[in-house]
Amino acid sequence: MKIDVLSIADCPNGDTALARVQEAIQALGLSKVELHSHVLRSSADAARWAFAGSPTILIDGSDAFPSDGRTAELACRVYPGELALEGAPSREQLVAALRMRLS
Template sequence: MNHSDTPRVTVLTVPDCPSAPLIRERITEALQGRTVPVEWIEVQDADEAVRHRMTGSPTLLVDGVDPFAHSGAAPSLSCRLYRHADGTTDGAPAVADLRIALTGSGPSRTSPR
């Protein structure tokens, strides 16, 4: 396998983040059929949040970049909410959005498997 084909995926959370199980489940679903190592980092304090560029828990980084970043968002240990295409929000990106972020493919037009 070519290393450049596999994104470096990191999930930043605070201890006992209530959305950690949800993002873990959605990442697993989005990566269905692909083996991609995911590094989980528990951020303990504000200095670590700044160092890791965490803008709320959970924060997903793909090759060191937050694909769901909002301009001007400050580093934070707070709970993070993600807005979905239908206008609803919850504590993790939608599976379709994660699939795009993790595979680099455009709008999800692939047939379900």
């Protein structure tokens, strides 16, 4: 399994998303995961990926949280949280997304 965390420069949620992905991988005891972090610096960079705003998390090339929001713009992204929108998915949301890909 390959996971790519895509963020834009100065995104306050890129590091949070990466840390939560690492926590989810550990929680599931996954050992054969390639985890990569990419900082997108231009619209051309964003256009090369299935980018839907920063941060976007791809599992084997597909958005872990699919939306109709694919963009080549260097934009932010939000995720539904327990009480409000959040800048990154929770560890629990990531665990659930990874479990779906494993089944």
